[in-house]
Amino acid sequence: MGRQPTMALSRRDVLALGAAATAAALLPGRAFAATPTGVKLHGLSAFGDLKYKPDFTHFGYVNPDAPKGGQMNFAPPNATLNQSFLTFNTLNSLVLKGDSPPRTELCFDSLMTSALDEPDAVYGLLAETVTLSPDRNGFRFNLRPQARFHDGSPLTAADVAFALKLYKxxxxxxxxxxxxxxxxxxxxxxxxxxxxxxxxQSAQNILSVVAMPIVSKAFYTANQFDASTMTPPLSSGPYRLGRVVAGQSVEYDRVADYWGRDLAVNRGLNNFDRIRIDFYLDRQAAFEAFKKGDTHFREEFTSRVWATGYDFPALKDGRVVKREFPGEKTPDMQSVALNQRRPQFRDVRVRLAIANCFDFEWTRRALFFGSYERSQSNFERSDYKAEGLPSPEELALLEPFRAELPPETFGEPVMQPVSDGSGRDRKLLGKASTLLAEAGWKRTGDFVVNEKGERLRVEMLAEDDGIVRLLTKWSENMKAIGIDASIRQVDSTQYEQRQSDFDFDFNLLHWSIGATPTADGLEMLYDSRMAKTPGQRNYPGTESKAIDALIVAAGKAKTRTELVTALRALDRVLRARLDWIPTYYLANHRVAYWDMFGFPEQKPDFGFPVETLWWVDKGKAAKIGKG
Structure with missing residues (x-):
């Protein structure tokens, strides 16, 4: 989950049915069908061979000789679990309660860790090897005996078993x-x-499990696990929590004697002696801190600022670098959810009418300075985005649900409308008015009302001034066709709570589900059970047997071709139902940084963790007065 920016909605990244379901899905017990059982493996991949052999020395996208030292003052562009960009009131990021600071995950080790140049591969971290059972439902991990917590106590299999049961x-x-x-x-x-x-479980389920942070059994036997507390938990990773000022700043100190520092999966990573994150409630204050050099790295999400704000002295004289890096080769989802737990949004015609009120072409010109592209799918930038007519393989998954699904599912994928860019396209607004009338909403004076005389109300939730600017034109267009639209701006804590409790009408989400989406990740967003599970991301309240079946089919896929087929079918359903209204996406990372860093010029395809991949270049730092 990424940051919620002013002009590129991104929040809490981070970063996974009936007779017809049985027909669509592969049979259980086929996980890692191409992976041998009874053999000790150094890594796992959902499909195909691993890129790195057992004797590999480092990942190909790192500088294995990167120097250690220095400090990065970092503005995180993404976060996960209960982490917040604006403030924090707990250091426990492992439960739903409270707001924790981003990057607490740097303090913890996991059984295995991802390779950022492979879409679905993990390699041993705490685990030296893993062995699959004959039925592929069991995994035996051989842990590295040298693994240690930061207090010097051994990290054992008992800790891992305890942690996973605790999380469950x-x-x-x-x-x-x-x-x-x-x-x-x-x-x-x-x-x-x-x-x-x-x-x-899905074939990819284990990839989620092996990436979970491992905590100390002794610590959480003596301390309450679900407490919202400023006491850091005992951890074992490359960093430990250092100086903390509640709600204002947090520092992560590199552990010089970290037990895993020489492992192949860690070589060339975790190079800064200290990573500092400062918290600003005001976006302009955060930008001013970067301009002064209090922050060293910043990813820019506000198009206006990117186009006009980078004209300060440090950039003009070369001390600050402004550039773009390629985006990841992962599906990009940036969409609006209309909460169907509320009856006024259950009719797809109402959702389509509201979608017609979003004038992307005007927004791109007036607010985005020509940047961003129109999203049509929750799988933008990927092969999972549906194109053309359904293939025979897609139809085989969809046909059992024809009675449930909108007819549009079986044709060309539904596309969002193109406006005239005026900001108030009369043709689109006229279509929207017609749709509302067909759905039973009649115009009475300034508003449309239902048969009970109740207005169609839409409260648009926001926590940032920039989001308010973005939503204003959308709101005005809704008002023009008789919708009682309003924008409610709330603070970060209230925003998170209302999201978690599904207490909203209209909400925005930017989410990444990874290059190889797992059933677990898909379920969080789309599965029927998650419509009633607080803290999940099924914000529209989607409940669909067809969608549930397609998630199962994706999870049971034993080849990438089967996964692509299942997700393209899912994309067709989502676009026809309009559970989510796609908005826009950006192809590249827009970043600015003080010219004090070294980094591999070739960015990995499936991640951009500058805080662990980059390093301080002492010569550059001294040249600009940061040495």
């Missing part, structure tokens, strides 16, 4: 939901962990 019972929903298929976690000895699953 009481963890943040993003942790607990993937673990619902886990039937047991057993530690026969300090370096052996056995995980078993019930056979209903």
């Amino acid at each position: 019972e009481a963890g943040h929903p993003n942790l607990s939901q993937p673990l619902r298929f886990m039937t047991d976690a057993i530690a026969p000895d300090p370096v052996t962990l056995d995980l078993t699953f019930n056979g209903e």
Whole structure:
């Protein structure tokens, strides 16, 4: 989940049915069908071979000889779990309660870790090897005996088993939901962990589980797990929490004697001695801090600022660099949810009418300075975006649900309307008015009302002045066709709480589900069960047997071709139902940084973690007075 910017809505990244379902899905027990069982493996990949062999020394996208040292004052562009960009009141990021600071994950190790130049590969971190059981529902991990917590105590299989069971019972929903298929976690000895699953899990489910942070059994036996607390939990990763000023700043200090510093998966990473994050409630104040050099790296999400604001002395004299880096080769979702738990939004004609009030062409010109492209899908920038007529393979997944699905599902994928760019396209607004009338909303004076005389109200939720600017024209167009539209700006804490409790009419979300979407990630956004699960991202309240079946089909895919087929079919359904209204996307990262860093020029395709991948170049830093 990414940052919620002024002009590129991005929040809390981060960063996974009936007779027809049985027909659509592969049979259970086929996870990692191409992966041998009974053999110790150094990594796992959902499809195909691993890029890196057992004796690899470092990932190809790092500088293995990157120097250690220095400090990066960092403005995080994304976050995960309960993390907030604007403030924090807890250091516990593992539960739903409270707001924690971004990057607490740097303090924890996991069983395995991702390779950012492969779409679905993980390699051993705490685990030296993993072995699949013959039925592919069991995984035996051999842990590295040298693994240690920061207090010097050993990190053992008992800690891992404890952590996973704890998350399943009481963890943040993003942790607990993937673990619902886990039937047991057993530690026969300090370096052996056995995980078993019930056979209903997706082929990619284990990729979510092995990436979870591992906590200390001793610590959370003595301390309450779900407490909102400023006491840092005992951790084991490359960084530990340093100086903390509640709600204002947090520092992560590199652990010089980190037990895993020489592992192949860590070599060339985690180079800064200290990473500091400052929190600003006001976006302009955050930008001023960057201009002064109090912040060293910033990703710019406000088109107006990117186009006109970078004219300060440090940029003109070369001390600050402004440039773009390629975006990730991962699906991009930037959409609006209309909360169908509220009856006025259950009719797709109402949702379509509201979508017709969004004038992207005007917004692109007037607010985006010509940047951004129109989103048509929740899988933009990927092969999962549906194109043309459904293939025979897609139709095989869709046909069992023809009676449930809109007819448009079976033709060319639904496209969002193109306006005349005037800001008030009469043709589109006329169509919107007709749709409302067809849905039973009649114009009476300034407003449309239903048969009970109730107005059609839409409260648009925002937590940022820039988002208010973005929504203003959309709101005005809704008012023009008789919708009682308003914008409600709230503080960060209230915004998060209302999102978690599904207490809104209209909400924006920017989300990345990874290059190889897992069933767990898809379920968080689209599965029927998640419509009633607080803290999940099924903001529209979608409940659809067809969508649930397609998620299962995606999860059971044993080849990338099967995954692409299932997700293209899912895309057709989402676009026809208009559960989410796609808005826009940006192809590149727009960043500015003080010219004090070294980094590999070739960015990895599936991530951009500058805080762990870059390093301080002492010569550059000294030249600009940052040495």
